[in-house]
Amino acid sequence: MIDIRDLYKSFGSLAVLRGVSTTIHNGEKVAVIGPSGSGKSTLLRCMNLLEEPSAGEVWLDDRLLTRPDPYFYPEVMRASRTYASMMAQTTAATADEQILQRIRGERLLHRHEGRAFRTALAAVEEKSRLDINRARQRMGMVFQHFNLFNNMTVLQNLTLAPVQLKLKTREQAEQRGMELLERIGLADKRDQYPSTLSGGQKQRIAIVRALAMNPEVMLFDEPTSALDPEMVGEVLDLIKQLANDGMTMVIVTHEMGFAREVADRVLFMEDGNIAEEGTPAALFSSPKNARTQEFLSKVL
Amino acid sequence: MSRVEWELFYNKFITYKGYQVALEGLVVTLEIAVFGLLIGIVIGTLIALIKMIPKEHRVARFFSAVCDVYVAIFRGTPMVVQLLIGWFVLLPSLGLQLNSVTVAICVFGMNSGAYVSEIMRSGIQAVDSGQLEAARAVGLGYWPAMMRVVVPQGVKNILPTLGNEFITLIKETSVVSFIAVVDVTKAFRQIGDSNYSYIIPYLMLALVYLVLVMLISLLVRLMERRLHKGDRHS
Numbered sequence: 276m277i278d279i280r281d282l283y284k285s286f287g288s289l290a291v292l293r294g295v296s297t298t299i300h301n302g303e304k305v306a307v308i309g310p311s312g313s314g315k316s317t318l319l320r321c322m323n324l325l326e327e328p329s330a331g332e333v334w335l336d337d338r339l340l341t342r343p344d345p346y347f348y349p350e351v352m353r354a355s356r357t358y359a360s361m362m363a364q365t366t367a368a369t370a371d372e373q374i375l376q377r378i379r380g381e382r383l384l385h386r387h388e389g390r391a392f393r394t395a396l397a398a399v400e401e402k403s404r405l406d407i408n409r410a411r412q413r414m415g416m417v418f419q420h421f422n423l424f425n426n427m428t429v430l431q432n433l434t435l436a437p438v439q440l441k442l443k444t445r446e447q448a449e450q451r452g453m454e455l456l457e458r459i460g461l462a463d464k465r466d467q468y469p470s471t472l473s474g475g476q477k478q479r480i481a482i483v484r485a486l487a488m489n490p491e492v493m494l495f496d497e498p499t500s501a502l503d504p505e506m507v508g509e510v511l512d513l514i515k516q517l518a519n520d521g522m523t524m525v526i527v528t529h530e531m532g533f534a535r536e537v538a539d540r541v542l543f544m545e546d547g548n549i550a551e552e553g554t555p556a557a558l559f560s561s562p563k564n565a566r567t568q569e570f571l572s573k574v575l
Numbered sequence: 576m577s578r579v580e581w582e583l584f585y586n587k588f589i590t591y592k593g594y595q596v597a598l599e600g601l602v603v604t605l606e607i608a609v610f611g612l613l614i615g616i617v618i619g620t621l622i623a624l625i626k627m628i629p630k631e632h633r634v635a636r637f638f639s640a641v642c643d644v645y646v647a648i649f650r651g652t653p654m655v656v657q658l659l660i661g662w663f664v665l666l667p668s669l670g671l672q673l674n675s676v677t678v679a680i681c682v683f684g685m686n687s688g689a690y691v692s693e694i695m696r697s698g699i700q701a702v703d704s705g706q707l708e709a710a711r712a713v714g715l716g717y718w719p720a721m722m723r724v725v726v727p728q729g730v731k732n733i734l735p736t737l738g739n740e741f742i743t744l745i746k747e748t749s750v751v752s753f754i755a756v757v758d759v760t761k762a763f764r765q766i767g768d769s770n771y772s773y774i775i776p777y778l779m780l781a782l783v784y785l786v787l788v789m790l791i792s793l794l795v796r797l798m799e800r801r802l803h804k805g806d807r808h809s
């Protein structure tokens with residue numbers, strides 16, 4: 276289960292994610308759709324910390340992936356200087372909640388919160404935080420541009436991580452790698468370099484490279500957008516197979532037909548927020564939000 | 576070029592075995608360039624790696640600043656000045672007993688390190704950022720990802736440029752006579768000095784450098800071709 280709590284991400288002054296919250300349950304297939312620039316990729320990349328969120332938290336089961344967000348922890352906030360000075364200025368009648376809300380809105384919190392604050396924050400981190408490299412081993416990621424390791428053969432692409440991270444011996448990893456390559460019918464490519472493969476082959480290998488780590492969740496960022504049309508099918512078929520096997524997945528996609536067929540839930544993103552979500556049937560047939568309607572009328 | 580000049584040169588070069596001095600000089604030139612480049616690669620790689628440490632930590636920023644100063648100094652002053660300082664200032668004040676060739680190798684190595692670090696860095700930066708992301712996404716740490724995936728591709732990018740750096744070094748070594756090293760330039764100069772006739776020795780000298788540089792460019796080009804071949808077939 277991935278729990279996303281009030282996630283914000285800015286690049287400089289550009290706010291790309293503005294308070295995204297959602298929970299992805301085990302076995303669930305979530306499709307993320309929305310116009311270009313709405314923050315779909317950024318959301319996905321925040322889930323495995325390829326981007327560091329500016330605020331908010333991401334949890335994998337009961338462990339925290341991001342830095343703890345102080346605003347979620349009253350005991351941490353109480354140790355903060357900003358909070359203390361704001362408490363002193365306001366009348367006793369004001370509830371903690373309101374102040375927290377206000378601080379949060381203005382995002383006053385920064386580095387100079389004092390030692391007590393840092394200690395309290397470190398305690399939260401100590402208790403809940405999961406090492407990011409560990410977390411990433413449990414979440415496979417597939418990129419729009421495949422990103423196969425160009426300096427390695429196909430089989431080496433599949434075995435690098437399991438061997439380097441000492442999860443498997445080289446023999447075990449190669450055996451598992453060959454099983455995966457056979458599954459996608461590319462066993463004969465084992466000693467080729469990525470530059471010799473077609474886009475569809477590269478993407479299928481990128482998918483099994485992620486599978487070689489036996490992840491619990493797969494994150495796909497527009498896995499077919501960079502492919503020639505005739506290769507889209509083979510990649511979508513493989514993803515469908517994974518879905519049928521019960522893999523939890525989050526798929527950013529422009530393939531509405533595919534989203535409709537595979538997803539349990541569709542998120543429509545607009546301007547850094549989840550503007551609407553629901554089952555594919557509900558969202559595609561009777562969208563409630565005006566922007567969703569407009570978007571769907573363009574793409575369907 | 577009169578007949579007399581040719582005879583003087585022939586006398587000195589062949590009869591009085593001037594070619595031996597020239598050959599020894601050539602060996603010294605190559606020695607300084609080769610070992611200089613090797614030291615340069617070591618120093619350059621080190622600097623490039625230090626500069627790639629994520630800048631969150633204060634220590635990383637400190638070392639990165641030290642590297643910047645190093646590169647600025649060696650790129651911002653003439654080679655000859657660096658040689659003179661190494662030989663006439665640093666060596667005596669450190670109380671070291673080194674011969675002048677060793678000092679030349681060290682100075683050229685340190686100088687070349689500054690240039691190689693930039694070459695390395697740009698070669699590594701030219702590697703698509705998706706490569707590092709993909710390596711991190713499967714759970715590799717920053718350094719394993721760099722060392723296994725990014726750096727090998729960066730090094731492959733820069734091999735031809737390193738060849739050019741070697742050529743530059745060979746040409747630059749011609750100033751080492753400033754610290755009493757007898758390289759190929761100094762050797763031909765001595766031949767000229769002995770007869771007060773310089774035209775032929777210096778033209779010969781130019782020819783020696785030219786042939787050397789052309790040979791190396793040829794090797795670099797062959798190497799480049801093989802690397803690209805690897806891209807397609809292997």
Ligand SMILES: Nc1ncnc2c1ncn2[C@@H]1O[C@H](COP(=O)(O)OP(=O)(O)OP(=O)(O)O)[C@@H](O)[C@H]1O
Pocket residue numbers: 286289291309310311312313314315316317318
């Ligand atoms: N590293 C970055 N630095 C600065 N701006 C960025 C960065 N990454 C993304 N952005 C900006 O954030 C916004 C959202 O980007 P994102 O890639 O998340 O959109 P998207 O919904 O995936 O769009 P698309 O459908 O085109 O892939 C865009 O305006 C983009 O320019």
Ligand SMILES: [Mg+2]
Pocket residue numbers: 315316317497
């Ligand atoms: Mg995107």
